[in-house]
Amino acid sequence: MKPVVSLLVLFVFLQSCKKKSVDILIINGKVYDGINVKATGNAIAIIGDQIAEFGNIDTTKIEAKRIIDASGMIVSPGFIDPHTHADRELVKKEESHNKPFLYQGITTVITGNDGESVYPISKFKTICETNGIGTNVVPLTGHGTLRDVSGIGTLENPSEEQITKMKALLIQELENGAFGMSTGLFYSPGSFSSTEEVIELSKIVKSFNGIYDSHIRDESSYTVGLEKAIDEVIEIGKRAQLPVHISHIKCLGSDVWMLSDSLISKIKKAQSEGINITANQYPYRASATGLKSALIPKWAQSGGMDSLKHRLNQPVLRKKVLDGITKNIKRRGGGVSLVMIKAYDDSLLFKNLSDIATSYNLSESEMTVKLVLGGFIRIASFNMTPHDIHNFMKQKWVVTGSDGNTGHPRKYGSFPKKFREFVKEKQILSLGQFIVHSTSKTAEIFNILNRGSIKVKNKADIIIFDPERFTDKATFDNPFVLSEGLKYSIINGKLSLEKGKFTNQLNGKFLTRN
Numbered sequence: 241m242k243p244v245v246s247l248l249v250l251f252v253f254l255q256s257c258k259k260k261s262v263d264i265l266i267i268n269g270k271v272y273d274g275i276n277v278k279a280t281g282n283a284i285a286i287i288g289d290q291i292a293e294f295g296n297i298d299t300t301k302i303e304a305k306r307i308i309d310a311s312g313m314i315v316s317p318g319f320i321d322p323h324t325h326a327d328r329e330l331v332k333k334e335e336s337h338n339k340p341f342l343y344q345g346i347t348t349v350i351t352g353n354d355g356e357s358v359y360p361i362s363k364f365k366t367i368c369e370t371n372g373i374g375t376n377v378v379p380l381t382g383h384g385t386l387r388d389v390s391g392i393g394t395l396e397n398p399s400e401e402q403i404t405k406m407k408a409l410l411i412q413e414l415e416n417g418a419f420g421m422s423t424g425l426f427y428s429p430g431s432f433s434s435t436e437e438v439i440e441l442s443k444i445v446k447s448f449n450g451i452y453d454s455h456i457r458d459e460s461s462y463t464v465g466l467e468k469a470i471d472e473v474i475e476i477g478k479r480a481q482l483p484v485h486i487s488h489i490k491c492l493g494s495d496v497w498m499l500s501d502s503l504i505s506k507i508k509k510a511q512s513e514g515i516n517i518t519a520n521q522y523p524y525r526a527s528a529t530g531l532k533s534a535l536i537p538k539w540a541q542s543g544g545m546d547s548l549k550h551r552l553n554q555p556v557l558r559k560k561v562l563d564g565i566t567k568n569i570k571r572r573g574g575g576v577s578l579v580m581i582k583a584y585d586d587s588l589l590f591k592n593l594s595d596i597a598t599s600y601n602l603s604e605s606e607m608t609v610k611l612v613l614g615g616f617i618r619i620a621s622f623n624m625t626p627h628d629i630h631n632f633m634k635q636k637w638v639v640t641g642s643d644g645n646t647g648h649p650r651k652y653g654s655f656p657k658k659f660r661e662f663v664k665e666k667q668i669l670s671l672g673q674f675i676v677h678s679t680s681k682t683a684e685i686f687n688i689l690n691r692g693s694i695k696v697k698n699k700a701d702i703i704i705f706d707p708e709r710f711t712d713k714a715t716f717d718n719p720f721v722l723s724e725g726l727k728y729s730i731i732n733g734k735l736s737l738e739k740g741k742f743t744n745q746l747n748g749k750f751l752t753r754n
């Protein structure tokens with residue numbers, strides 16, 4: 241061999257011996273990639289904020305700055321939570337770590353839910369980037385917020401000029417990165433809008449490839465009824481031709497219990513006709529909402545608090561309001577099943593409406609009025625059946641969500657609870673199905689690119705949990721307890737949780753569409 245050739249051979253040989261250098265190497269884990277329901281590898285290599293290799297890696301050819309031994313552990317893409325209300329905390333520097341979600345394995349939260357968002361999104365982004373955020377954020381813009389900002393508020397028939405203004409605001413928010421628009425058609429001011437108004441706005445969302453996400457007009461039998469409210473979502477999807485998503489799907493209250501079978505058929509029929517309709521669900525039998533929204537009749541809420549007080553001061557109207565409240569209490573399973581979880585007065589906390597009314601020697605409806613006039617109260621309302629919960633959970637188009645607002649344990653426990661109760665104990669879903677429906681499926685629905693699955697070049701949002709210990713700890717009596725059993729959380733390639741402890745690093749990114 242000529243000397244030049246042998247030098248070349250030596251060079252090539254040395255190159256092939258040189259180890260590949262990576263930042264983090266996860267080994268010995270059972271890796272679920274978020275797409276397949278079976279584990280498909282045991283190792284992941286991370287360089288910078290990206291997944292560099294995945295599968296059954298020959299670790300002898302890799303030099304890692306840090307090795308994480310995941311023996312006995314489940315490795316999964318970080319969970320994506322589609323319905324969080326987390327913007328309320330993310331704007332506060334002392335709470336932007338987002339720990340209640342982080343400890344559940346959530347690495348991305350979708351905000352701006354139920355029609356309510358931080359306005360404008362550009363300001364929200366600046367606040368998040370200035371303070372730092374513990375998880376990634378995917379913002380939606382809220383229809384109710386747009387109504388308020390454009391001066392429409394609770395008007396049932398906004399002027400052409402006001403509608404034009406609202407459309408311009410929507411375009412601005414979509415241009416600034418909103419992934420879509422949410423509505424809270426059950427809540428004021430969304431409840432005062434027509435389907436036509438929502439369709440007009442949804443057509444704009446469609447032109448930006450965004451999604452329509454809704455807390456539907458009625459999850460029970462308050463106004464149009466649950467079935468008609470689902471029909472409305474389908475109609476919006478059909479006429480505005482955009483993907484539509486039902487948040488926290490449920491059959492709320494005895495009037496609509498066991499309707500899940502017929503609702504699922506209805507939704508599947510719409511899907512077969514080409515409408516892209518999906519939903520999210522939290523794994524609890526109790527919902528949570530404002531005492532006022534839950535119990536005061538809609539007509540009596542029109543015009544706000546002053547109008548409500550005015551009505552209560554007129555004997556005939558007062559009786560009508562009280563009758564409506566009585567009906568609503570019955571619809572939600574009686575005063576015993578309505579528990580105060582956030583209140584202006586701490587002494588009310590964790591008591592049910594029935595006991596509070598007895599202690600004041602008032603009827604439950606009179607007590608409700610007194611409480612609503614006293615200040616803001618949020619209730620947990622035990623109003624769902626296991627049949628309907630299981631039925632929805634098994635659907636391919638239903639993903640895990642927390643609807644994490646303060647006072648309900650779901651904010652701290654939804655994902656681990658679903659794993660503990662519905663994967664391990666009741667075996668409604670397999671582990672792989674649970675992971676797919678908490679990661680890649682959600683990313684696909686909300687069009688979040690390069691996240692939600694373990695793939696080379698995807699962003700390195702990865703969690704490692706102990707299947708023996710991963711569980712929720714928050715309860716209705718003690719809702720502010722972090723979940724347990726999550727060993728590592730890696731967000732954008734950096735460690736946020738290490739050996740079960742928060743690293744004090746705020747590794748989240750504010751994501752914008754495209």
Ligand SMILES: [Zn+2]
Nearest residue numbers: 354455487488
């Ligand atoms: Zn909601």
